[in-house]
Each structure stands twice: as C-alpha cells, then as structure tokens.
Amino acid sequence: MRTLDSGTGPGVYDERSVGWFCAYTPIEVIAAAGLSPVRLFGAQGGTESADAILGTNMCPYVRACLEQGLDGSAPRAVVVAGCCDNLRRLYDAWSFYCEADLTYLFDVPRDSTPAALEQYRRAIEGLAGVLEEYTGEAITPGALIDAICERRDAEARLGLLSEAQAQPGSRLEAEAYMSEFVAEQAKPPAPSISPGDPDDETQEGRLAGPGRKPVLVTGNIIRPGRLLGVIDSCGGAAVSLDLCSVERFITGGAGSADPAPGADRGQLFAYLAETYLARNPCPRMLNSAERHERLIAGSRRLGARGVIIIPLMFCDPFLYDLPALERRLDEQGIPSLVLNSDYQDDSPGQVTTRVEAFMEMI
Amino acid sequence: MRSAEALGDRFRSTISPEKLRSRTFWMAVRGVERSLLRHSSSPAEAAGLRYAIESTRDAFLGRGPVAWASQLVPCELVHGTGTIPFFPEIAAAAITMAGLNERFLERAAAEGFSNDLCSFHRIALGAALEGFLPRPDIILSTSRLCDSAPLSFSRLSDFYGVENVSIDVPARAPSADAVVTLAEQLEQAAARLEAVSRPSGREAAGRLAAAIELSNEARRYGLEVEELRRSSPCPMDGWVALGYLAVLTAMPGTRGGADFYRLLARQLRDNGTSMAPGRQRHRLLWMHLKPYFPTGIPALLEEKGAVIVCEEFNRMFWPELDPERPFDSLAEKILSHPSGGPASGRASRMVELALRYNVDGAVHFSHRGCRQSTGCARQVRDELARAGVRTLILDGECLDSREHNEGQVRTRLEAFLESLDTAPGTRDASRPLKSQRAVEASLGASRDVSRTYSLDLKAPGL
Numbered sequence: 001m002r003t004l005d006s007g008t009g010p011g012v013y014d015e016r017s018v019g020w021f022c023a024y025t026p027i028e029v030i031a032a033a034g035l036s037p038v039r040l041f042g043a044q045g046g047t048e049s050a051d052a053i054l055g056t057n058m059c060p061y062v063r064a065c066l067e068q069g070l071d072g073s074a075p076r077a078v079v080v081a082g083c084c085d086n087l088r089r090l091y092d093a094w095s096f097y098c099e100a101d102l103t104y105l106f107d108v109p110r111d112s113t114p115a116a117l118e119q120y121r122r123a124i125e126g127l128a129g130v131l132e133e134y135t136g137e138a139i140t141p142g143a144l145i146d147a148i149c150e151r152r153d154a155e156a157r158l159g160l161l162s163e164a165q166a167q168p169g170s171r172l173e174a175e176a177y178m179s180e181f182v183a184e185q186a187k188p189p190a191p192s193i194s195p196g197d198p199d200d201e202t203q204e205g206r207l208a209g210p211g212r213k214p215v216l217v218t219g220n221i222i223r224p225g226r227l228l229g230v231i232d233s234c235g236g237a238a239v240s241l242d243l244c245s246v247e248r249f250i251t252g253g254a255g256s257a258d259p260a261p262g263a264d265r266g267q268l269f270a271y272l273a274e275t276y277l278a279r280n281p282c283p284r285m286l287n288s289a290e291r292h293e294r295l296i297a298g299s300r301r302l303g304a305r306g307v308i309i310i311p312l313m314f315c316d317p318f319l320y321d322l323p324a325l326e327r328r329l330d331e332q333g334i335p336s337l338v339l340n341s342d343y344q345d346d347s348p349g350q351v352t353t354r355v356e357a358f359m360e361m362i
Numbered sequence: 363m364r365s366a367e368a369l370g371d372r373f374r375s376t377i378s379p380e381k382l383r384s385r386t387f388w389m390a391v392r393g394v395e396r397s398l399l400r401h402s403s404s405p406a407e408a409a410g411l412r413y414a415i416e417s418t419r420d421a422f423l424g425r426g427p428v429a430w431a432s433q434l435v436p437c438e439l440v441h442g443t444g445t446i447p448f449f450p451e452i453a454a455a456a457i458t459m460a461g462l463n464e465r466f467l468e469r470a471a472a473e474g475f476s477n478d479l480c481s482f483h484r485i486a487l488g489a490a491l492e493g494f495l496p497r498p499d500i501i502l503s504t505s506r507l508c509d510s511a512p513l514s515f516s517r518l519s520d521f522y523g524v525e526n527v528s529i530d531v532p533a534r535a536p537s538a539d540a541v542v543t544l545a546e547q548l549e550q551a552a553a554r555l556e557a558v559s560r561p562s563g564r565e566a567a568g569r570l571a572a573a574i575e576l577s578n579e580a581r582r583y584g585l586e587v588e589e590l591r592r593s594s595p596c597p598m599d600g601w602v603a604l605g606y607l608a609v610l611t612a613m614p615g616t617r618g619g620a621d622f623y624r625l626l627a628r629q630l631r632d633n634g635t636s637m638a639p640g641r642q643r644h645r646l647l648w649m650h651l652k653p654y655f656p657t658g659i660p661a662l663l664e665e666k667g668a669v670i671v672c673e674e675f676n677r678m679f680w681p682e683l684d685p686e687r688p689f690d691s692l693a694e695k696i697l698s699h700p701s702g703g704p705a706s707g708r709a710s711r712m713v714e715l716a717l718r719y720n721v722d723g724a725v726h727f728s729h730r731g732c733r734q735s736t737g738c739a740r741q742v743r744d745e746l747a748r749a750g751v752r753t754l755i756l757d758g759e760c761l762d763s764r765e766h767n768e769g770q771v772r773t774r775l776e777a778f779l780e781s782l783d784t785a786p787g788t789r790d791a792s793r794p795l796k797s798q799r800a801v802e803a804s805l806g807a808s809r810d811v812s813r814t815y816s817l818d819l820k821a822p823g824l
Contacts, residue, residue, distance in 0.1 A: 109530045
C-alpha cells in the first residue's frame with residue numbers, strides 16, 4: 001500500500017492501481033483488466049529531482065509527475081499516452097529512474113481519419129495485451145462493456161454537472177467545479193457527485209455568487225487549489241472549463257453511440273478509438289480550426305463575456321496553437337486573456353492583477 | 363575579410379521577397395556560386411552547394427510544384443514523385459548563417475509565437491510570414507523527431523491554404539507493426555504528392571525506384587566516409603560535417619547527393635587529414651546539433667586538441683533501401699533514426715557510436731527549445747557513463763543567437779575538455795581501434811543495451 005498526495009488529499013494506492021497522465025488514455029481498458037485507473041496530478045511543491053533528469057525547459061506537469069514517481073508516491077504501474085514529446089520523455093525517465101512494475105507507452109494519432117482510427121485501435125489492443133500479461137488474466141468483452149458502461153455513467157454525472165454550470169443559479173465556483181472532475185479521475189471509486197443545487201446545504205460556500213462575470217476557461221491541466229481560485233476571487237464565474245482534466249475528460253461529449261450488443265473485443269477497441277478521437281480535441285490534434293470553432297460556439301451559447309486561456313509553460317502543442325486561437329477570438333469580438341501557468345502557480349499576485357484588469361474590461 | 367562583411371551587410375539590407383523571386387537575383391547567385399566554386403578546395407562541397415542553389419532557385423521561381431518537408435520526411439519520396447523539395451528547418455539554419463535570424467525570430471514573436479518554442483520553427487514561421495520562403499503546393503511532416511514539425515507545419519498549411527500531410531510515426535521502438543503502420547501512411551503521402559505533381563504514367567513508373575537506387579548509392583559512399591572517420595587521426599572535423607546535415611536530409615535520391623558522398627569519400631581517401639585539425643588529442647562524439655551562428659566553439663575545440671569524430675545526426679543511419687518495396691523501406695529509414703523512439707534506443711546507439719569510434723568523451727548539445735532531445739539528455743549521459751564515456755550536457759541554442767551565452771558555453775566546454783586530460787581512461791593515440799567483435803562484447807556488457815538493441819532494425823555499419 002502506497003500513500004497518495006495528488007492534490008486531492010492523502011489517499012492510498014494499492015497494487016492494482018495504474019497511474020495515467022493524459023486524457024487520451026482509454027481508461028476503460030485498465031478497468032476491464034481488473035485494475036484501478038488513477039490519474040496522477042504530480043507532486044506538490046518543488047520538482048528538483050525531476051528537473052535534474054528532464055531539465056527545466058520541459059512541461060511542468062510532467063516534471064511534477066516524475067517527481068511523484070521518483071519520491072515513491074505513485075502507483076507501481078503507469079501507462080503513458082505518447083501524445084507529445086514531454087509525455088514521451090516522461091515515459092523514458094519513468095522507465096529508467098523510477099521503481100515500477102509496469103511502465104508502458106502507447107501511440108495516439110493526431111487526427112480521426114479511418115487510418116488514424118485503425119492505428120489507435122491497434123494501440124489500444126496493444127495496451128490491452130500488456131495489461132493482460134501484467135495481471136495474468138484475459139480482458140473479456142463482458143468486462144470491457146462493463147467498464148465502458150461504468151465510464152459512461154460517471155460521464156453522465158459529470159455531464160449533468162456541466163449543464164448545471166451553464167446555469168447562473170446552480171453554478172459552482174471554478175475551483176469547486178474542477179474538484180468534482182479531479183476526484184473522479186484521481187481517486188476511484190468516484191465520489192457521489194450532484195449538480196450544484198442552490199437549495200443543497202452541502203453546496204454552501206461552493207456556489208458562484210450572483211453578479212459574477214461569466215468567462216470560459218481553456219487550457220491543458222491546472223493544479224487543483226491554485227489558479228482557478230484567482231478567477232473566483234476576482235469576480236469571474238467559469239461557465240465552462242475546457243481543460244483536459246475537466247470537461248475534455250468527458251469523451252461522450254462528442255455524442256458516441258453505445259457499443260453494439262454482442263460486440264467482440266476488436267469491435268470494442270474500435271469503439272473506444274472512435275470515442276476518444278471524436279471528443280473535444282486537445283491542441284495536439286491537427287483539427288485546430290474545429291477546436292477554435294467549438295470554443296467560440298461554446299462561449300456564445302454559455303454567454304461568456306471573455307475567454308481565459310491558460311497554457312502550461314513549454315507545452316508546444318498549445319504554444320503553436322495560441323496565436324491562431326487568439327486571432328480567431330479577436331475576429332469574433334471575444335476578449336481573451338492568456339495566463340501562462342507553471343503548474344505550481346505558487347505566486348498568484350501578478351496573476352490576480354491581470355485577472356482583475358480583465359474582469360474590469362469585460 | 364572586411365569586404366566580405368560589407369557584402370554580407372549589403373545582402374541583408376537589400377534582400378526582399380520580390381528579389382528572391384526574380385530571375386536576375388538567381389543569375390547573380392549563380393555568378394557568386396561559380397566564383398566560390400573556383401576557390402573551393404572541396405569538390406564535394408561544391409557539388410552540394412550547386413544542388414542546394416539550383417533546388418532553392420527552382421522552388422522560388424516556381425519551376426514545378428513545391429513540397430515542403432520536415433527533416434525526417436524521406437527525401438526520396440519527394441524526389442521520387444517529381445516535386446521540388448524544400449526543407450524549412452534547413453532553410454532556418456541557412457537564414458541564421460546568413461545573419462537574418464533575428465529579423466524572423468522577432469516577426470514570429472510579434473505574431474504571438476512564444477520564445478520557448480524551437481528556434482528552427484520560429485524562424486521558419488517568421489520567414490514564411492514575411493514572404494521569404496517559396497510558396498508550397500503541399501506540406502509534409504512527420505511526428506519524429508519532434509512535435510514541432512507537425513504543429514508548426516500545420517500552422518503553415520493554414521497560412522498558405524495548402525494541404526498538410528502529417529505522418530504519425532509510432533513512438534514505440536521499431537517493430538514490424540510500426541513499419542506497416544508507417545508504410546501505409548507513406549504510400550498515401552506519395553499519392554498526395556503525385557496528385558500535386560501529376561506525372562504521366564511513364565514518368566511515375568520507376569521514378570521512385572530510381573530515387574531509391576540513387577539514395578543507396580549515396581549511402582554506400584556515406585558509409586565509406588564513416589568508416590574512414592574511424593581512423594586515427596580522424597580525417598574530417600565533425601564541426602564542418604554538421605554542416606552537411608542539409609545534404610543528408612535533402613539530397614539522397616538525387617544524382618547530386620550520390621556525387622556529394624562519392625566525392626567526399628574520395629577526398630578523405632586521397633587527401634588524408636586535409637579536412638581535420640592537425641592536433642587531435644581528444645576524440646569526441648557530438649550529439650544533437652550545433653549553433654549555426656558564429657561562435658568560438660570550433661576554435662576552442664581546436665585550441666584544446668579536440669576533434670569531433672562522429673555526430674549523432676550526421677550518419678547513414680538507415681538500412682539499404684529496397685526499390686521493390688519502397689514504402690516499407692522508407693518506413694524503416696524513418697524508424698532507424700538514432701534519435702527517434704524511446705530514449706533507451708537512442709542511448710544504446712550513442713554507446714555503440716562511442717565505442718565504435720573510440721571516443722574519449724561526448725557532448726550533448728541541448729538546444730533550448732527542444733523537448734525531444736534535451737528531455738532525455740541525462741539518461742543518455744548516464745548510459746554513456748556506464749560504458750565509461752564522459753559526457754557533457756552543454757545547454758545552448760542552435761539558431762537564436764540572442765539566447766546564446768558564449769562565456770558560459772566556453773567555460774563549461776573548456777572545463778570538460780580539461781577533465782578529459784586527466785581522465786584515467788584517456789585514449790592513447792597509438793591504441794588500435796576496437797574490432798567489431800570487441801564493440802559487440804562491450805555493448806553486451808552494458809546494462810539494458812543488449813535488450814534495447816535487439817529491438818532495433820538492421821543497424822548499418824556494424
């Protein structure tokens with residue numbers, strides 16, 4: 001049994017826990033193998049050991065995760081989506097420097113063409129094979145369907161939460177809203193989640209009060225308990241959190257149908273490939289124009305007065321996309337603010353000033 | 363010297379997008395080229411320069427459909443489909459050598475591209491925005507070596523409104539599945555290139571096979587060059603050889619490429635150490651790239667009697683290509699790159715190189731904006747240390763001269779080279795080179811190396 005400090009409070013990993021990092025990880029396959037998928041949010045505080053291995057010009061989230069691997073507070077098994085150079089180097093460093101029973105890298109294509117879907121299906125099949133070898137047990141179609149259904153149930157709960165977030169009366173503070181998603185990913189089994197109900201006493205102090213200015217937030221991954229609190233305290237109300245640890249965690253948002261009854265393993269892997277590649281894309285995917293239009297449409301639909309963009313430092317996919325996204329928002333008359341995040345976000349002073357100024361402007 | 367500087371200043375102040383698209387400009391370039399070639403002591407460099415100028419001219423003057431390609435797109439594919447290749451990353455290095463880098467870096471920054479991004483791609487983006495690159499008809503990139511190519515090329519395809527063919531290279535170690543996945547994508551890419559170049563049936567048939575035959579010819583001579591460089595003293599300085607990376611990237615598959623390596627091999631065979639410093643106290647392996655702006659590094663290496671005898675990138679890293687199965691072969695070429703795939707494979711290849719070239723030390727030049735390479739420099743260093751090779755991780759910049767700290771680089775490199783003087787394992791110049799069997803035995807003794815090496819495709823040269 002190993003201790004966890006993932007930003008959601010101390011917890012425990014057991015020998016069946018499998019750590020994952022990127023939202024393109026088909027966690028249903030991990031669950032179908034009888035294992036517990038747990039998203040890692042990285043060590044709190046300094047990342048000196050990881051910095052010495054990876055260098056400081058690497059993604060700060062990846063460095064925080066490697067620090068967690070190095071200090072022994074991560075699960076004994078991790079699977080890494082080879083989505084970007086930073087994650088691929090995390091895989092390398094984890095394999096070489098961390099004590100682990102399993103460290104596995106799998107490919108994720110950058111678009112959703114038929115060839116890309118087949119490539120991803122094969123990658124998922126490869127992951128399943130490795131997990132079967134790890135556990136010594138076969139992944140059956142029945143177990144896959146159970147895992148898919150369980151995931152869809154969880155997503156349905158989170159989807160209700162997203163819908164409630166769009167409504168002023170039931171909208172949670174951004175930090176509280178994110179924490180519901182983080183809890184689902186970081187510490188299974190998922191806690192019971194209910195949409196923000198203004199009459200629900202348990203939500204007291206978590207609801208965004210009246211008079212806040214609605215904003216849409218987009219970015220990669222934000223450490224719980226830091227940057228979003230600044231938006232809350234500056235009078236912002238997050239109508240949507242387009243982050244890979246929040247709403248982009250929901251795959252069913254793209255409208256996938258249920259898997260066909262009686263589907264075999266190959267068909268279920270294909271189903272998962274399609275589901276994951278059809279979701280709201282991350283900037284690493286090639287369809288950036290589609291991503292921009294979704295953000296604009298979401299912003300309009302939810303009545304956001306502006307968009308706050310929070311890229312992690314050294315995240316190449318986001319940084320190459322940023323000028324086009326800012327220009328597109330500007331063309332549409334949507335004000336935007338860029339807050340660069342070092343993931344630890346320990347010094348909110350300057351950020352607060354900028355968010356306050358933005359709130360005044362919108 | 364002063365007149366050359368004045369000429370350079372004049373070039374920088376008068377060069378314009380319009381000029382680059384005028385026949386008069388290219389006639390003038392041809393005149394300069396002839397003058398340069400008259401004074402060149404290297405027939406190989408002359409052949410390379412001639413090809414580079416002609417190809418770039420054809421691209422700017424629109425003498426055929428232009429295909430932009432990233433570094434690891436197999437150039438045989440572009441040559442074999444009748445399009446004019448243009449490599450923006452190489453162009454970025456050439457722009458830096460011409461002293462125009464800061465102008466385009468500033469343009470990219472003004473557009474909103476972060477200074478944390480790779481300077482090769484920032485310069486390419488800045489130059490494209492300023493109209494200083496030839497207009498592409500199609501853009502191709504691979505996800506190896508790094509994320510930057512598919513991401514920045516995607517922005518460039520939006521900018522020019524042309525098709526973007528992004529080839530996803532499997533991230534895991536080479537395997538039969540990876541070859542199949544990649545070969546399928548390369549075949550589709552060839553079809554897209556031919557949709558742009560529209561060759562007649564007779565033209566198309568056999569052109570790719572012919573490019574592959576020429577590539578194999580270049581490779582054979584290239585391997586001879588590598589073999590000659592194993593000798594002590596080494597006949598060619600790697601700092602110069604790093605400038606030949608453009609040839610390795612762009613020219614295999616052309617007559618010019620085959621001629622370049624044939625002439626280079628002959629030069630090294632016939633002229634001994636004419637392309638290397640006289641005093642060779644330390645033999646070095648150089649990893650990743652180098653600064654392409656003026657720096658005191660080569661002078662310091664010479665002063666300390668250090669010579670780069672092999673470079674990670676500048677090698678015939680792929681197995682012989684099979685014209686009968688071109689796409690599988692080109693897939694294998696991409697997957698064979700020493701720096702691609704998991705770091706364990708990269709590290710084992712560097713250990714192999716270090717032992718094969720009998721080096722005293724290794725330098726990993728850590729380009730500031732490169733996550734792909736710098737993120738595993740420490741692991742490579744640790745693997746080399748296990749094999750008894752001292753390694754310096756030298757933080758620096760390849761193209762953004764504003765971020766280069768000459769004093770710091772010099773101090774670190776100087777200290778490293780001095781440490782080699784006192785290293786217990788300092789190479790004895792009279793010591794014979796290791797045999798193939800001895801190299802393999804050393805590799806087998808190094809932890810993890812044999813395991814990862816068994817996953818490799820047929821590595822050339824051993």
